[in-house]
Amino acid sequence: MKKKKRICVISQGCRLNHSESAELMNKIKATEELQLTMDQSTDLVVINTCTVTENGDKDTIRLVNKVNQTCKSVKIALIGCQSQIKQQQLLSLKNVNWVVGNQSKSDVMDIIMNQKPGSYMAPFTKEAFFQTSSFDPKHTRVNLKIQDGCDFYCSFCIIPFARGPARSRDFNDIVNDAKQLHQLGIKELILTGINLGTYENNGATFYDLLEAMLTIHPELQIRISSIEPTTVDERLIDFWNEFPNLCRYLHLPIQSATNTILKKMRRKYTLLDYDNFITAIKKKRPDICIGTDVIVGFPGESDDLFHETKTYLSESLIDYFHVFSYSERTMAHSRKFDDQVPQHVIKQRSQTLRTVHLNKWQRFLNQHVDTVQSILFEQKKNGVWVGTSDQFIKVRVQSEMALKNKRMSVRLTSVQDDFMYGELL
Numbered sequence: 001m002k003k004k005k006r007i008c009v010i011s012q013g014c015r016l017n018h019s020e021s022a023e024l025m026n027k028i029k030a031t032e033e034l035q036l037t038m039d040q041s042t043d044l045v046v047i048n049t050c051t052v053t054e055n056g057d058k059d060t061i062r063l064v065n066k067v068n069q070t071c072k073s074v075k076i077a078l079i080g081c082q083s084q085i086k087q088q089q090l091l092s093l094k095n096v097n098w099v100v101g102n103q104s105k106s107d108v109m110d111i112i113m114n115q116k117p118g119s120y121m122a123p124f125t126k127e128a129f130f131q132t133s134s135f136d137p138k139h140t141r142v143n144l145k146i147q148d149g150c151d152f153y154c155s156f157c158i159i160p161f162a163r164g165p166a167r168s169r170d171f172n173d174i175v176n177d178a179k180q181l182h183q184l185g186i187k188e189l190i191l192t193g194i195n196l197g198t199y200e201n202n203g204a205t206f207y208d209l210l211e212a213m214l215t216i217h218p219e220l221q222i223r224i225s226s227i228e229p230t231t232v233d234e235r236l237i238d239f240w241n242e243f244p245n246l247c248r249y250l251h252l253p254i255q256s257a258t259n260t261i262l263k264k265m266r267r268k269y270t271l272l273d274y275d276n277f278i279t280a281i282k283k284k285r286p287d288i289c290i291g292t293d294v295i296v297g298f299p300g301e302s303d304d305l306f307h308e309t310k311t312y313l314s315e316s317l318i319d320y321f322h323v324f325s326y327s328e329r330t331m332a333h334s335r336k337f338d339d340q341v342p343q344h345v346i347k348q349r350s351q352t353l354r355t356v357h358l359n360k361w362q363r364f365l366n367q368h369v370d371t372v373q374s375i376l377f378e379q380k381k382n383g384v385w386v387g388t389s390d391q392f393i394k395v396r397v398q399s400e401m402a403l404k405n406k407r408m409s410v411r412l413t414s415v416q417d418d419f420m421y422g423e424l425l
């Protein structure tokens with residue numbers, strides 16, 4: 001019998017990449033000539049790359065070097081966003097045989113098995129790549145891809161170039177995937193895409209899809225992943241009121257809290273628009289956890305402008321924020337600005353904001369001490385079970401029971417760093 005080729009898939013970057021890698025692994029499992037693995041004898045490694053920040057680019061090079069050190073005789077295929085943007089540079093890396101762009105990446109197995117080394121870049125089409133969705137059994141909470149690409153072209157962002165225009169998956173396909181995942185015992189689905197709120201398929205909107213997801217089963221919890229501020233409105237409040245299985249969580253990237261920088265970023269809202277929206281939500285549903293992303297050191301961000309952003313984030317109704325240091329991206333419009341902020345200033349400002357974030361997040365967590373929350377447990381780490389609440393509180397619990405993929409009532413007892421301890425009821 002012919003020896004099976006041993007293959008490994010590694011995913012970098014966002015939820016969408018992880019969902020696509022899960023689908024790829026599923027395809028590999030169904031291919032007779034291939035065996036999914038990761039050890040020194042691996043023949044082929046597929047890396048699903050990210051290029052959203054400079055760190056994403058560096059991580060790919062580090063990973064390729066690590067694979068070359070670990071596996072003696074290996075061929076590497078790089079797929080995904082960085083492959084789309086930096087084909088030639090990536091092809092020159094040791095043992096990188098194939099560089100496959102985003103539109104072709106669902107064909108990567110065919111390319112590896114049948115095509116000679118080189119770069120494979122199909123033009124973007126109206127169809128989203130990876131039209132199906134499966135899951136990696138390692139993950140309890142499953143990313144469900146509903147949409148891809150973006151037409152917004154924010155000036156700092158490379159994604160519209162790396163992933164192409166906005167395309168939405170077929171409504172019925174998504175609902176069927178969700179039903180199947182529910183039947184397999186999945187308890188939380190995370191609606192995933194690049195610009196989720198722009199979902200549109202044969203007249204069905206994001207809200208139509210959300211309603212269809214929420215009515216599959218009351219015990220199937222639905223989480224909306226990061227969503228652009230201008231693409232959703234106060235209708236979300238009705239959904240939270242009507243459907244207890246919609247996670248009390250909203251991640252709404254603000255990027256900057258000054259109108260000067262928002263305009264240069266080509267964002268579609270003012271600070272007042274953003275603030276009015278989150279105020280309306282918190283007024284009617286104070287229990288919704290609101291998080292955001294902020295970019296530090298965008299060109300032209302003076303000390304005063306940074307201070308404005310810091311003050312807003314400290315005082316606003318936002319509960320947590322992820323801080324990203326600005327880095328110049330190939331193709332993004334902002335690389336043309338000549339008022340770049342020095343690296344050491346960006347580093348210092350990022351650190352300052354991360355401290356503000358931790359203080360705010362701990363304030364949110366402390367408000368939950370002595371409350372009872374429903375926690376979905378994911379894994380046992382260092383002898384302690386770790387799970388997540390629908391408000392995205394990470395909770396650790398001591399228990400001898402097997403809790404993976406179980407939803408349990410937990411009394412939250414104390415806060416440490418950015419998580420909480422609790423006791424099973």
Ligand code: SF4
Pocket residue numbers: 150151152153154157158159160194195228
């Ligand atoms: S909305 Fe802006 S930041 Fe988000 S993917 Fe599109 S261009 Fe990038």
